[in-house]
Amino acid sequence: MTRTSISHPWEELKRLAELGDASLLHQYFEGLSGGEAARALSRLSSELQTKVLTTLEPEDAADVIEEIPEAQAVDLVEHLSADDAAAILTAMPSDEQADLIAAMRDDDAEAILSELSPQEASEVRTLADYASDVAGGLMVTEFLSYAETATVGDVVNALQSGAEEYAGYVVQYLYITSERGSLVGVLPLRDVVLARPSRAVAELMVSEPLSVVDSTPLDDLSDIFDRHELLGVPVVDSSDRLVGVVKRHDVEEAFAERADSDYLKSQGIVGGEELRSMPLWRRSRRRLSWLSINVILNIAAASVIALYQDTLTSVIALAVFLPIISDMSGCSGNQAVAVSIRELTLGLVRPGELVRVWTKEVAVGAINGLVLGVIVACAAWLWKGNAFLGLVVGSALALNTVFAVSIGGTVPLILKRFRVDPALASGPVLTTLTDMCGFFLVLSLATLALSRLVG
Amino acid sequence: MTRTSISHPWEELKRLAELGDASLLHQYFEGLSGGEAARALSRLSSELQTKVLTTLEPEDAADVIEEIPEAQAVDLVEHLSADDAAAILTAMPSDEQADLIAAMRDDDAEAILSELSPQEASEVRTLADYASDVAGGLMVTEFLSYAETATVGDVVNALQSGAEEYAGYVVQYLYITSERGSLVGVLPLRDVVLARPSRAVAELMVSEPLSVVDSTPLDDLSDIFDRHELLGVPVVDSSDRLVGVVKRHDVEEAFAERADSDYLKSQGIVGGEELRSMPLWRRSRRRLSWLSINVILNIAAASVIALYQDTLTSVIALAVFLPIISDMSGCSGNQAVAVSIRELTLGLVRPGELVRVWTKEVAVGAINGLVLGVIVACAAWLWKGNAFLGLVVGSALALNTVFAVSIGGTVPLILKRFRVDPALASGPVLTTLTDMCGFFLVLSLATLALSRLVG
Structure with a gap:
């Protein structure tokens, strides 16, 4: 515990919130970056958060709200009374108003809108109706x-x-x-x-x-x-x-x-946003919805192993190499996924160009598969003194690396074509297919060479 | 092959490059976005790329160079003669000049700088000497x-x-x-x-x-x-x-x-940038430098399995669950890694706050581990009709999920503290530790319950 040696800006914020002085609070936030303000606020109880926002002048509260991540801003505003929230909202620029309202639960949003002047409410409603990623959803209505x-x-x-x-x-x-x-x-x-x-x-x-x-x-x-x-x-x-x-x-x-959100999605954060200040159940539910699909797919992939129990019993050393082949093929495939998602985002590749991407990936996969295959083959040979074991696991990994980069490079393009988010779905599709193929390659090659592996 | 149904802007570009008309080429690029220009250029041979850039007026060539990804721009400029490159460079704003020169091989950069006027060369040198992520490296020198x-x-x-x-x-x-x-x-x-x-x-x-x-x-x-x-x-x-x-x-x-680069690094793209237009050997070498570290770590982790060959031979069904536990723990851990890297980038968490992150992760891990453990336990029980097998693999997965999120949440903070790039190094550290712990948990629990699992 290094508690005493770290400065805790939220302890100062807590003190000021309890004091309830608008201008001291304003001064406090003036000196903080967006990240620091968000961090300090997230450490307070929701009562004190509400107290901070209602003590500040609405203009100053609006400045704070605009600076912190949207997910956290929505949480804070949903805890306010509708008229307090409306006062702060009025002090914000039109695009930020609309973003906040669009991200809130419908009943909370309606309660706040009913506190605004009819004209303002109608303007916010119009803006909030636009999708957040089109010109209407991104524009401001303040212009000359x-x-x-x-x-x-x-x-x-x-x-x-x-x-x-x-x-x-x-x-x-x-x-x-x-x-x-x-x-x-x-x-x-x-x-x-x-x-x-x-x-x-x-x-x-x-x-x-x-x-x-x-x-x-x-x-x-x-x-x-x-x-x-x-x-x-x-x-x-x-x-x-x-x-x-x-x-x-x-x-x-x-x-x-969107780039940040794609990164989080590619790692299994559904919705592309999680802050540790969010409620436990929401964080758990979002992560779990992705994990539970993955566990089912994983069980399906591993069932390939169950088909080869006899081979495995004869050559138990193979059990050591199954997770290695699964992990390494996943790594190679994910590299190809990442490059494809990036090239799609930059517009460097179109969803139709499967053949081009595949050709480029096979070349890299062949070189890398060869190198990785030789490393694993040597490890197997050295461990068991059986060159055939090395040959089986090494060639399985080499072949599966080529398969993994082919799948990894092309799947994001195919998903994009069918309007599925490649950042969220590429990983599970890739892992399942490469695991199945990898387990099949090791165990079927081992079955073919069984007489050379036993004894 | 759907070749005929897709429009190929680079075929038009190829035609115009061979024609060698500066104003037609200028018109062509006027109508393209940065992504489209980059995509079209990347499809040409390097001779034709050079022809395009030298046919265009230097000002127009500079506009094209500024719009495409830096890695590709460097490749293009390195293929030009030093005086052609210098003419184009002169037409670019100071910060872009410096970025390009800083990213080039030293001898190429020197050759180009020697073609500039001494004053301009010295200005570019001064700017290029700044790191790319400080004010000096980001600033322009054009101001009033x-x-x-x-x-x-x-x-x-x-x-x-x-x-x-x-x-x-x-x-x-x-x-x-x-x-x-x-x-x-x-x-x-x-x-x-x-x-x-x-x-x-x-x-x-x-x-x-x-x-x-x-x-x-x-x-x-x-x-x-x-x-x-x-x-x-x-x-x-x-x-x-x-x-x-x-x-x-x-x-x-x-x-x-930086966010884009972090995403690519987290998936094992060393340097945080790869375009499929880069030379095969460079792409392969960068990916391989990360993969070869991973394969060694993987072999180390899997060697835990080798310690329990007797248990595995007695209960061969365990071999099916080892890759499942490895993959699922990896998934859970990577979710925690992603949230930590994002919160570090946003400044919502500081490298010292290990205890806070760990507490938040353990709560999510306990819930998710329980759910995933029950799913895998049921699958094992249904498959083999042995409730103890379910208990062993289910509780191993549940415990290892808590371990994985603890590691995944805290490792990026620790790496950051020791000035190692968390985006690049978190994954391998996480996978190795969770695999080792997961294999140990399944196989040691199975060894304890061996009499209940056999027969």
Whole structure:
């Protein structure tokens, strides 16, 4: 126990929460990073967490909520009363409001929405209805738009009078709309600086600007920001009306979150998110739903061994090599899975290119299988002094390595094609197939060479 | 083979490369995303890749190079002649130049640097010497700075006269420096728009602005951008001189790349990057360096089984359950590893908090171990009609699940503390320890209950 030597920021937070002083709490969070705030909050009881959020001014509480992981934010807000939650929500930007509401239990979300003004509630509802990985779900509704009939002077005046309110806005671009509300141009703020006040906005703006419809998926948005040095892209609805702006930052954040989530899924964390501050039963249930599928698949794969009990009884040394072949083939296959998932995410490979991926993997698998096979063969030979035992287990591992990388490389592409999440399902499919094939190879080769192995 | 039904953008690229028309090639890449460009290029022979890059105008070639994954970009540039590479490099922003040079083989990098002007070469060298995950390695040196004695009018004039050149700059903030070159203030472009030309910059600027020293690590930068709504933060050297600007975009990109790289490492891709367009030998060698460590550890773990050959010969059914226990414990342990690596990255847990993580994991492990143990026990009982066999394998799996999550949860923290990369090393450590413990538990429990299991 090194308790005394570590600084515990949550002990300070606990003290401040019990004190109940809004400005001291505000100061405390000012000095913390998002990770540190999340860490300190997760150590408090849910009563004290509630006390912290209700003691802070709603704006400050909103800042804290925005900085911590979403899963934890949802937990915290669900513990608040609906009117406290609504006050904090009102102080958040539109996209964060919508994300939080969309991630909450329906009854909690409804309770909070009913505390908002009808107009605000309807805006949040509209945003929360979008999937979280399309332009509509990623956009903010805080943007600056002006009529196409305005002059530069009008724009500067409008900017000056609203300077305070626009603090959180995307102000690098001003959007110019027609009378019907459809987007007709974009005016970079830079150009406003450099232009005479009397000039018409319509002359100065970039007309036919780049825009996306609200249903544009994350991958396409990411491509757009890859290709264009823009901080934000305007979003229009199906009737071409300007409805929001999707910011580069939010697209990159969503893309990074998906990579994190894929990693957790590939290791069997269903939903792609677990924090140890979540309730025990939820953590256990999510992990278990993946494990229990795996245990059934594992039993099915191991039943191949049961078919060869006679061979095993004659050459008990084989039992030592079965787990080695299972583990090593799993390792080789998972390397291929990881490269395929990464190349799919980067768009370097399409789900149809099975033959290309397979050819590339077989070459690597043949080299690596040969090396691993020789290592295991030598180990078997040295241990039992029987070269045939080495030959059996070594060639089984070599062949199964080629099989494992073939399966590992192609399965993510096939799953993607059938719209199954490759990060979640590739591992179990791979392990089951390579285990079955590996056990079959060792034990059937051993059965063929039985006379050379016994005695 | 579905060859005819898929569109092959690289066949078009091949045709255009052979044609050798710079403007057609430029048009072609204009319409592609980064992923598509990378995918098309990776399908060409290295001669044609070189032809594409040398046919394009250096500015256009630089745009292509910036959009594709760095590992592929390095390969492409290393195949160019030093003067072609230097021409393209000159057209890139400073941070991309430095990243590329830092990732190349030393002799290739030197050959290219010797083609640059001495001043440019020295700038690239300075940037490339920074680690890629500190402010100095992430910053760009393209920024706008003005003397503290300037007026708003001076700044607007300077901006107007250089408008063309500043296209790729961070223009949202103007940096104000003292005569000695040290940073004294920041002036948001917004404020320039709203101010009278006669006002002094020194009155208007935010003095004592936020800045970071060039050695600030990625995690701290990410925290700063988390906490402040800024697009860029000025970077100063140890003598307080303004040397660059680190952009939010670059910090987020580096953070996302680290998550991707951690995922690949956790699956045994050494170096955290592999594209199937890389040479076969490099791919094979990197994967093999991880596999060969694993096979040795696997053999060591399986040698536990060799100690119990008599028990195994008496109860051959146990051989079926050894791989199941090994695989399932691996799955449970890897879930704990994934959550720990994620919480370490988010800063939610510190390497010292072993006891807290262990307590949280033991609770989940106990529940999940019980469920999995009962499933496997039932399978064994049903198969062999022997309740004691079920009891032995079920309780071994239950106990080993608790062991696996304890190891899986804490090993990443311990590795991090000793500055070993947890993403790369956690898996092998986990698998070896849980296999050993699992085999020992099944076989020693079976040895104790041997009289009940035989017959």
